[in-house]
Structures are given as C-alpha cells and as structure tokens.
Amino acid sequence: MTGAIWNLLLGLAWVLLSGDFSGLNLLVGMVFGYIALVLIEPQVEALKGYPLRVPRIIGFIGFFMKELVQANLRVAFDILTPPWHMQPGVIAFPLAARTEMEITMVANLISLTPGTLSLDVSDDRRVLYIHAMFLDDEDELRRSLKEMEHRALELFR
Numbered sequence: 635m636t637g638a639i640w641n642l643l644l645g646l647a648w649v650l651l652s653g654d655f656s657g658l659n660l661l662v663g664m665v666f667g668y669i670a671l672v673l674i675e676p677q678v679e680a681l682k683g684y685p686l687r688v689p690r691i692i693g694f695i696g697f698f699m700k701e702l703v704q705a706n707l708r709v710a711f712d713i714l715t716p717p718w719h720m721q722p723g724v725i726a727f728p729l730a731a732r733t734e735m736e737i738t739m740v741a742n743l744i745s746l747t748p749g750t751l752s753l754d755v756s757d758d759r760r761v762l763y764i765h766a767m768f769l770d771d772e773d774e775l776r777r778s779l780k781e782m783e784h785r786a787l788e789l790f791r
Contacts, residue, residue, distance in 0.1 A: 637684025641667045687789070694785050698743065701782065705748040708768065723769035724753065727762045727779055731787060737762070740783050750779075 641664055648663025649655055672685040712719050731737045741752035741762060749767040756763075766775055 636680040637671055637687070640681070641671055641684075643667075644670060690788055694789060697785055698782070701747060701778070705750075709748045712767075719770075720767045721770045722765065722767050723772075724763060724765050725769070725772065725775070726756075727764050727776065729755075729760055729762050730780075730783055732759070733790075736787060736790060740786055743782055743786055744779065747782075 644667025645660050645664035648666060649660050652659060652663075668685075668688060671681055675681040675685055729737060729740065731740050737755060737759060741755070744750050744762070744764060745752045751765045753763040753765055755761070764779070769775065
C-alpha cells in the first residue's frame, strides 16, 4: 500500500511540475514514478514486493475484463434467442480465501460477473453459496470460479 501511495504522489508531483493538469499526463507521471520506485525498491524496506504487484493487477484487470465480456455475451445470447438455454441453480463453492477482505473481494467479483450471484457465506467462512444462471456444466463453472478466486488472491500475496 505504501508503494501505491508513493506512486500516486510522484505522479501528482509530475503533474504539478510539468503544469499540464490532464489525466494522460498523470498517467505518464505515474509510469515514471513506478520506474523510479522499481529502481529504489532494493534500498527501501517499505517498497518490498511493490514492483511485482502492478503487473499482477494489470494482468488481473485484463483477465476479469475477458471474463466479463464472455459472461455478457452468453447472457445476451440467451436473452435474444427465443428458446432459453439457461439452467439456473445454486452451488456450494469451497473458498481458498480466509480473511474478510479476501472473501468480500471474491464474492463481489463473482456477483459482478453476469450470470452469477453470491448468495451467502457459511458460518465457518469456508463455503460461498452461488446462484448460477448457467449450471449446465458445473465442473466448468467451478473451474472458472476457482481461476477467478486464485487470480484475485494473488493480488493480496
């Protein structure tokens, strides 16, 4: 978290020093700030691991956008074609996430994806109950959800 704050501050300093108050200039400043932080990371204890997180976050955003587009297309196809192909159902999904923050993030990512909705977490916080619009291939759904959970949890570690 410290690295992200320093990166933002360096980006803002770039904007102030250049005099161009645009979003693109802030992005350029943050890229230069990231490069500076990567270079000084071995000397600053608080920045340990920060250079690895940014590529993971970018990779996760790309992965999630792909999943989001695929889910939207599947739901849109089902809505637009007269015979509905959905087979709704509820599954119990065992969680690898343990902390409140991890469980909340995984549950929200699942709910953000069209066709799936997080319903409840078990009392021991080991199982997430999910309503799925397309339960025709339960193994594929579980594999897809496990992949999403794994990639989301990599952001915390």
